[in-house]
Amino acid sequence: MVNNMExxxxxxxxxxxxxxxLYLNHLLNTDYEIYTARNAKEAIERANEHSPDLILLDIVMxxxxxxxxxxxxxxxxxxxxxxxxxITGLSSHADEMKGLDLGAEDYxxxxxxxxxVKLRVRNQIKIINQMRALDKRNEQQTLMMQIxxxxxxxxxxxxxxxKTLRMIGEFMKIPQVLLFKVGGDGSAITCAxxxxxxxxxxxxxxxxxxxxxxxxxxxxxxxxxxxxxxxxSNDPVFKAKMAPYRVNFQNYIAAPxxxxxxxxAVLDFSKETEAREWSDGEISLACLVASxxxxxxxxxxxxxxxxxxxxxxxxxxxxxxxxxxxxxxKSEFLSRMxxxxxxxxxxxxxMTALAKKANDPTKRQxxxxxxxxxxxxxxxxxxxxxxxxxxxxxxxxYTPLDFRFAAxxxxxxxxxxxxxxxxxxxxxxDVDPSIPDVLISDEKHLTQVITNLLSxxxxxxxxxxxxxFKAVVLRSENEMIEIQIExxxxxxxxxxxxxxxxxxxxxxxxxGIDRQFGGAGLGLYISKNIVEMMGGEIWVESEPGKGxxxxxxxxxxxxxxxxxxxxxxxxxxxxALLVEDMATNRAIVMAMxxxxxxxxxxxxxxxxxxxxxxxxxxxxxxxxxxxxxPEMNGVEATxxxxxxxxxxxxxxxxxxxxxxxxxxxxENYLAxxxxxxxxxxxxxDKLLQVMHSYIR
Numbered sequence: 001m002v003n004n005m006e007x008x009x010x011x012x013x014x015x016x017x018x019x020x021x022l023y024l025n026h027l028l029n030t031d032y033e034i035y036t037a038r039n040a041k042e043a044i045e046r047a048n049e050h051s052p053d054l055i056l057l058d059i060v061m062x063x064x065x066x067x068x069x070x071x072x073x074x075x076x077x078x079x080x081x082x083x084x085x086x087i088t089g090l091s092s093h094a095d096e097m098k099g100l101d102l103g104a105e106d107y108x109x110x111x112x113x114x115x116x117v118k119l120r121v122r123n124q125i126k127i128i129n130q131m132r133a134l135d136k137r138n139e140q141q142t143l144m145m146q147i148x149x150x151x152x153x154x155x156x157x158x159x160x161x162x163k164t165l166r167m168i169g170e171f172m173k174i175p176q177v178l179l180f181k182v183g184g185d186g187s188a189i190t191c192a193x194x195x196x197x198x199x200x201x202x203x204x205x206x207x208x209x210x211x212x213x214x215x216x217x218x219x220x221x222x223x224x225x226x227x228x229x230x231x232x233s234n235d236p237v238f239k240a241k242m243a244p245y246r247v248n249f250q251n252y253i254a255a256p257x258x259x260x261x262x263x264x265a266v267l268d269f270s271k272e273t274e275a276r277e278w279s280d281g282e283i284s285l286a287c288l289v290a291s292x293x294x295x296x297x298x299x300x301x302x303x304x305x306x307x308x309x310x311x312x313x314x315x316x317x318x319x320x321x322x323x324x325x326x327x328x329x330k331s332e333f334l335s336r337m338x339x340x341x342x343x344x345x346x347x348x349x350x351m352t353a354l355a356k357k358a359n360d361p362t363k364r365q366x367x368x369x370x371x372x373x374x375x376x377x378x379x380x381x382x383x384x385x386x387x388x389x390x391x392x393x394x395x396x397x398y399t400p401l402d403f404r405f406a407a408x409x410x411x412x413x414x415x416x417x418x419x420x421x422x423x424x425x426x427x428x429x430d431v432d433p434s435i436p437d438v439l440i441s442d443e444k445h446l447t448q449v450i451t452n453l454l455s456x457x458x459x460x461x462x463x464x465x466x467x468x469f470k471a472v473v474l475r476s477e478n479e480m481i482e483i484q485i486e487x488x489x490x491x492x493x494x495x496x497x498x499x500x501x502x503x504x505x506x507x508x509x510x511x512g513i514d515r516q517f518g519g520a521g522l523g524l525y526i527s528k529n530i531v532e533m534m535g536g537e538i539w540v541e542s543e544p545g546k547g548x549x550x551x552x553x554x555x556x557x558x559x560x561x562x563x564x565x566x567x568x569x570x571x572x573x574x575x576a577l578l579v580e581d582m583a584t585n586r587a588i589v590m591a592m593x594x595x596x597x598x599x600x601x602x603x604x605x606x607x608x609x610x611x612x613x614x615x616x617x618x619x620x621x622x623x624x625x626x627x628x629x630p631e632m633n634g635v636e637a638t639x640x641x642x643x644x645x646x647x648x649x650x651x652x653x654x655x656x657x658x659x660x661x662x663x664x665x666x667e668n669y670l671a672x673x674x675x676x677x678x679x680x681x682x683x684x685d686k687l688l689q690v691m692h693s694y695i696r
Contacts, residue, residue: 008033009125014043015058040064047079059088134352165195178268230255230287234277255290259297347374398533402559403443419458429469441556445530452523453487453550461491482555490547503528571598574621578602579609581629605629606637617648627658635672642673653694
C-alpha cells in the first residue's frame with residue numbers, strides 16, 4: 001500500500017543546449033519532478049504525455065523557436081492551461097513583451113541567477129497550487145450544498161439516502177458507500193441503504209446483518225457524538241479488529257452517525273485494497289457527510305416525536321406553537337445560511353475562474369486575493385456555526401492568553417474599514433488611555449464580539465452615517481480589570497419588540513430587514529455567550545430611526561509590567577523538530593516563524609520524528625507535532641519520545657499543532673505528554689506566545 005505522501009509538482013525544461021538543461025535540472029530536481037526536451041517536437045510530445053505543472057521554454061531553437069512552440073501548446077486542450085516561463089539569452093524589452101503578449105507567465109534571462117530562477121519558478125508553482133486548492137474546495141463545497149438541497153426536498157427519505165450515497169461515491173471515486181442502521185439493542189447493524197458502482201457487478205448488501213460481539217460491541221457502545229471521529233483502515237489496530245466483519249473491501253472508513261449523542265448508524269466508505277491509504281481530505285469529507293446525516297436523523301426523530309405528541313396530546317397547543325416557531329426560525333435560518341454561504345462561494349468560484357483565464361500576473365494575483373478574502377468570510381461563517389454547536393454541547397471554552405489590546409483593536413478596525421469606506425461612513429474611536437497595553441484574556445473571542453458589533457453597526461447605518469467606538473475602564477482591583485466596550489451608530493434603530501429576539505439563536509429582525517441587510521442571525525447570540533463566559537454582560541439601547549448603542553463588559557487580568565516586553569521574539573540558535581506530513585503546512589509554519597531565526601528539522605510522520613529525536617536528543621529545543629499522520633500518529637510518537645532513556649525525552653516541549661480542536665481530544669494529547677495545543681488554521685500570535693513560553 002502506498003503511503004499518503006504529497007506528490008511533487010512537475011516541470012518540463014525545453015532547451016536545445018545540454019548545459020542549460022543539466023544546470024536547471026540540478027538546480028530544481030530536489031523540489032520538483034523534472035522532464036526534459038531538446039527540441040520543439042520532443043517538447044510538445046512530453047507536454048502531452050506528462051501534463052507538467054510548469055514549462056521552462058527556450059526561445060532560440062533550431063527547428064522551431066519558443067514562440068512557435070508556445071502557440072502550438074496553447075492550441076491543444078491538454079496543454080493550453082500549462083503556464084510557461086521563457087528562458088533565453090535575449091534580453092531586450094521587445095523580446096520580453098512579445099513573449100508575455102503571446103501568453104507566457106514570466107521571462108528568465110541567461111546567464112541564470114540561481115535565486116531568481118528558484119523564486120520565479122516557486123511563485124508560478126505557488127499560484128498553480130493555490131488555484132488547485134481552491135478548485136478542490138469549491139468542488140467539495142458544491143457537493144455539500146447539493147446534498148443539503150437534496151434533504152430539503154419532499155422526496156422519500158430512503159430515496160434521498162440512496163441518491164446522496166451515489167453522489168458521494170462518484171465524487172470520491174470509490175466502489176461503494178453503505179449506510180448501516182444500528183438495531184434497537186445495539187448488538188447488530190443492518191445495511192439499510194447502499195450505492196455500489198454498477199461496473200463492479202457486486203451483489204447487493206441491502207438487508208445484510210452484522211452481529212457485533214465482545215470488545216467490538218463495547219467499543220461501538222462507547223462512541224459518543226463528542227468523539228467527532230471517523231474510524232478507518234489507516235489505523236492498523238482498528239483494521240485488524242474489524243477485519244472479521246468486512247465482506248468485499250479491507251480499505252475503508254467507518255463514520256458514526258448520531259442521534260442525541262448516541263450512535264444510530266454507520267456510514268461505510270470502501271475502496272480497493274491495493275489503493276493508497278485514505279487522505280486527510282477524504283477522511284474529513286467522510287466526517288462532514290456523517291455530520292449531515294446526523295442532522296437528518298435528528299430532524300426525522302424530532303418530527304416523529306412531534307407528530308406523536310400532537311396525535312396523543314392535542315391539549316398541548318402551546319407547546320405545539322413553540323415547536324412551530326422554532327421550526328420556522330430554523331427554516332429561515334437555513335434559508336439565510338444558503339444565501340450567506342452562496343455569496344462568498346460565488347465570489348470564490350468567480351474569482352478563481354477569472355484567475356484561470358488571466359494572463360496578466362497582477363490581475364491574477366488580484367483575483368486570488370479577492371477569492372482569499374471571500375474564503376476567509378466563509379470560514380468565519382463556518383466558525384460561527386461550529387461555535388453554536390459547541391455552545392449547545394456545553395464545550396464552548398475560554399482560553400486566556402496575553403495579548404496587546406491596542407494591536408488587537410487596530411487589526412479589528414482595519415478589517416471593518418472597507419465596509420465603512422464603501423458606505424462613506426465616519427468612524428470615531430475613543431480608547432481609555434488607562435487600559436493596560438497587555439491583557440490576559442481570550443483575544444480570539446473578544447475580537448469576535450467587537451467585529452460583530454462593528455459589522456452590524458456598518459450594515460444597519462445608511463450612507464454617510466457615523467459609527468462610534470468607545471472603550472473605558474470601569475474598575476481595577478489588584479491584577480484584575482473590568483472594561484466596558486460601546487459601539488454606537490445613527491442607523492435605523494431597533495424597536496422594543498425586536499430587541500426581545502436580538503440575542504436568541506437563529507432569530508433576526510423582520511423579514512424585510514433581513515432581505516435588505518443580510519446576515520445569518522448568529523452573531524449576537526454567540527456574542528452574548530462569549531461575554532458571559534468572560535464574566536460580563538451585553539445589552540442594547542435603541543429607538544427606531546435614532547440609531548443604536550450596543551455595549552458589553554468583560555473582566556480580564558493585567559499582565560505585570562515587568563513581564564511585558566516590546567522587543568521582537570527571537571529563537572536564534574534554537575532548533576525545532578517540525579513533524580507534519582503535508583508539505584504545504586510545513587512551508588506555512590516555517591514561513592510564519594522565519595523572522596524568529598529558529599532552525600527547522602522536518603519529519604513527515606511520527607516514526608521519522610522518533611528516529612530523528614532518538615539520534616540526537618540534545619539537538620532539539622521544541623517539537624511541533626501534527627496528530628493525523630501516516631505510519632505513526634502524533635500521540636504515539638509523543639509517547640515513544642517520553643519513554644526514551646535520554647533525559648531530553650522527558651523535558652523537551654512538545655506542542656500539538658492540529659486541526660483537531662475538540663476538548664476531549666486536547667485532554668488526550670496532554671495526557672499523552674504534550675505540553676500545549678495549537679489549532680489549525682494556525683493563529684500566528686498564539687503559536688509565537690506558546691513557543692516563547694517553552695523555549696528558554
